[in-house]
Amino acid sequence: MKTNKNSKKLAVAMVALLALGVSCSDEFLEIAPTGSLADAQVSTSEGLDGLLIGAYSMINGKLNVPNERGGAPNHWLVGSILGGDANKGTDPGDGATLATFQRFQADPTFAEVNVLWQSRYEGVSRCNTVLSTVAKSSESLPAEKVTEVSAQARMLRGHFYFDLKKNFNNIVVFDETVLPTDIVLIANDGDAWALIEADFQYAYDNLPETTDAGRVNKWAAASYMAKAKLYQKKYAEAKTWFDDVIANGVAWNGEKYALLDDYSKVFNAAFDNHAEAIMDVESSNETGSVNNSNWFDDLNYPYLTGNEGPGDCCGFFQPSFELANSFRTGADGLPLLDKSYNLPANEVKNDMDIASTEPFTPDAGPLDPRIDFSIGRRDIPYLGWKPHPGQAWIRVQAYGGPYSPKKFVYYADQEGTLTDASSWTRGYATMNYPIIRFADVLLMAAEAEIEAGTLENART
Template sequence: MKNNQIFKRIALVSVSALTLTFACKDQFLEVPPTASLAQAQLSSKAGVEGTLIGAYAQLAAKGYSRLAAGNNWVWGSIRGGESNKGTDPGDYSNINTMQRYEVQPTDGDLNDTWRAKYEGVARCNATINLANGSKELSAADKTRIIAEARFLRGHYYFELKKLFNSVPYVDETLDYGKGIEKVANTEAFWDKIEADFAFAFANLPATSSSAGRANKWAAEAYLGKVLLFQGKFADAKAKFTDVIANGTTTNGKKYGLVPKFAEIFNAENDNNEEAVFAIQSSMNTGNVNNANGFDDLNYPYNTGSDGPGNCCGFFQPSFSMANAYRTVNGLPILTETAGAPDYNLAANAVKNDFGVNSSAAFTEDTNPLDPRIDHTIGRRGIQYLDWIEHPGANWIRKQDYAGPYSPKKYIYYKRQENTLTDGSSWTRGYATMNFNIIRFADVLLMAAEAEIEAGSLTTALGYINQVRNRAANPAGFVMKGGVAEANYVIAPYTAFADKAAATKAVRMERLLELATEGHRFFDLVRWGTDVTTLNAYLAYESKYLVTKFGGASYQATDKYLPIPQAQIDIQGTSILKQNAGY
C-alpha cells in the first residue's frame, strides 16, 4: 500500500462530517437523514480528525472542475504562456477563452474554482469549530488540529488572493444567521493569511506518522512565500533562511534536492526530501477518488499501448517555453529585443516537427539545450519516460492548433501501469503521483529572490546554482542505450554583475525549473512583467497557431480573474463587487 494511503482513504467519507441537520416542529421530520452524523459524533476525536482529513481532501477539488485543483494547470501554466490548451478547438472549448485572456464572469469552470476554494475554507472553519467544542480531544491534539486547519485555510485563501484578489474573508466565527451573507469582498486580507501560517508554524510538530500532513516547516515556507508575494523581502528572507537551514519533511527527512530531476515526478519517489507540501494521491481505494484526477486529460493523445493514458492531448507545451531551454556556454539566453526574449529568435529556436507527419523523416535539434527540457516537454525523437521515443504527430491530436509538443511532468511510467495507476474508470490515466504545491527547489529560488532584494547576491548565486547543479547531474539526463538523447549543456553562474543581472537569472530559473507546475502566471503578475511578457508570448505563438491566437491580447486588468457572476447573483451587487475590466 502506498505511503499515507490510510490517511487519504479517510477523505472519502470525511465530507459527511460537514453535514448539517435541522430540527422541525413535526416530530417525524426530526429523524436524522441517512448517513448524517450527530453533533456528538462530529465532536469526537474521530469526527474532528475526519473533518480535518476532508479539508485536506479538498486540495484535489474532487467533484469540481478539473481547473479547480491546486495544480493550477490552466490558471497558472496555460495563462502563464508555458503551455497551450492542446487537443483541438472544440474539446473543452471554454479553456480557449482563458488562454486568450477573454474569460467571462459567467464561465462555469471559473465559478467551480471559486466554489472549490471556499469549500476548502468551509471545511477548515468547521474543523476549527469542532475542535474548539470537543470534550474528547487532548489539549495537544486540539492545538495540532486547529493548526493544521489554519494551515490549509491559509492555502485556500492564498489561492483565492492570487486568482481573484478581492474576495470575502470568512473565518470560523461566521455562519448563516451570523452575518456570513453580508461579508463583502475585499483586497485586505494578507494579514489573515500570514496569521494562519504563523499560527501553524508555531503550533505544528516537525514530524508526523502521516507523511501527507502539513508540518511546521511547510508552514514557515508557505509564510515566506506569502511575504514574498507582498514584497516583504527581508521578512521572507528570514523565513526561507530558517527553512533551508533547519527544515525537514513531515516524515523526518532533511530538506534537500533529489539527485535526479526526474525523480521529483515519479510516484515511486513520493514524499521525498524535496516535498515541502504536496497533494497526496493513492489507488486501490474502491474507486478513483483518491487518484490524481486533475491531470487525467493531460496525457499524449492516441498513444495506444505504446504510451500512457491514451487520452486526451491537453496541456501541450508552447513553442516559446521549449525555446527557453536553449543554452549558450551552458547558460540560458537572458537578453531581449524590443521586449521579446531572444531565445525566440530564429537562430535560437528549438527545432521541432511542426507540420511534419510522423512517417516523414525528422532529425532532432543538435544544438546545446538545458537537460530539463526533456523532463518537461515530450518532443519527437526523444525517449518518453520508459515508453517509446516520442513519435511526433501521431501523439498530437491537432498539430496546427496546439503545436508539436506533449507534457511530460506528472506522467506515469510504463512499468507503473496498474500498480501505480488506477484504470478502473474511463481512462488508464488516473495516476497516483503526488503533486507538489511547494517543493524545495521552489524554496531555494524564492530565497534567492529575497536575497537579491534584501540580502546578498553571493548567497542568491549559491541558491540558484544548487538548482542548476542538480539539473547538470549527467546521471539524470534522458538517455537511450547509454547515450544522452540530446546535446545537454548546462553550467552554473560564476557571478552576478549586479542586482539586475541576478534578477534576470532567478526569474529565468523559475521558468526552467518549475515549468508546467502552475507558478508562471502568478510569478509574472507579482514581478509586474505580465503585460510585456505575455503579449510577446502571444505574438510569437500566433506565428504558428494563427487561428488560435489571432487578435488575442493581454491587458493589465487580466492579472485577476473576474468574480463569478453566479456568486454576485447570489450575494447581490451591493455585497460582491466585480473586479476592474469585467
C-alpha cells in the first residue's frame, strides 16, 4: 500500500507541473515539422512552381533506393529485354536477378517490380499534391496561373497512371481529393482509363502550344490521348486524335512536328528538343548530381578496361541477335516482314567467337542503314571513339552476344561537356529520352488507320 500511495502522489505532482507549464506557455509544442514546408510557403506562385518541378522530376523515375533501375523511364529491363530487343548482357553473375526478366521468371516480389510501382505512384502523389495545393490557393492566385499549373500537373498524372496501367493493369486509382489515410482502403480495380482520358483532355484544352523546353504542351496531351485510345482499341477515336497531331501539332517552340532528316540526331544530346520530340525525359549536366542525367543507363555502356570508349562499365543491355537481324532488307531495300531475316542465310554477319586480334569483315548488306545508329558492331565506327573492336568491348560474348548498345550513348567529343561524372563512372550521358516521338505518332496512326481507316492511308 505504501508503494501505491507514493506512486499516486508522484503522478499528481507531475500533472500539476504539466498544468503549470502549459498555463505559462505552450510554445515548446509549436515545432515546425522537419523537412517539410507549410501551406503558406507552397501556396504562392513560386511555391507552386517548385511543387510542379518536383512532379516533373519524377518522370525520370529516380527514387534513390536499391534496385532502382526497375523504375527506369526507358523501361530497358521490363520493355526491351522482355520484348527481345536486348539481352541482359555482361556475365551471368553480374546482376543475376535481372536475367530472370529475360527468362520470364520475375514475379511481383522482385524489388525491381516494386520500384517501378513505387516510382510511378510517387509521380502520382506529387501531381496530386500540386493539384490539392492549387485548390487551396485558387482564391489568392491569378486564374491563369491556376489553370497553367493544373493543366501541367494533370498531364503528368495522366502519364504516370498510363505507365502504371500499361505495366500492371490492375492498379489503385485516386485523385487529389482522396486523403492519404484512405488510399490504403481503395481496391486495385479502379477505372484508370477514365481518369487518364480526363487528365489528357483537361491538359489538351488548357495547355498552350508553345512552352519552355521540357514542359508539356497541348500537342503532347493530344498525342498521349491518342495513344491511350489506341491501347483501349478505340481505333476510330485514336485516329481522329492522331490525324489532328499530324496535321496541326507543333513542338514546344512552335516548330511543326517532323521526322529529322538525319536519323542520328534523334539520339544525340547536341540536338535535344528537336522537331521529333513530343514529350521527353529531360536531362541536365553539370548539376553535381547524376539524378539529373541518364542515371538509368549507367550500366549500359560497352565493357571497357580503359578510357578508349564511353563510360567505364558495364556491358549490360546488349542488343540481341533478333534486333540486329531485323535490319536485314531485301534487294529492294525493304524490310523482310515475314521474319525470314532470322534464317541462317539472312542473319547479319557477326564476330561471335572471333578474338579482337583476329581479322573480321563486317556484313556487306543489304542492311537498313539505321542499324549502325542503333547497334555497336565489330569494325564499324562507334560514335567518334574508334571502330568497335568486338570482343574487347564485350564482357562475356558467349553469354551476352557480340553487340553493344549505341543509342543514348554519348559521343567522344561530348565527354566532359554533355556528360556528368559526379558519380562512380567516368561519365553518364546527359541527353533527353523520348517518351513520345513524332515517329511513334506516325506508326501508331498507321495502326489506327488499319483498324478504322484505309490500308492505303496506313501505308502512307
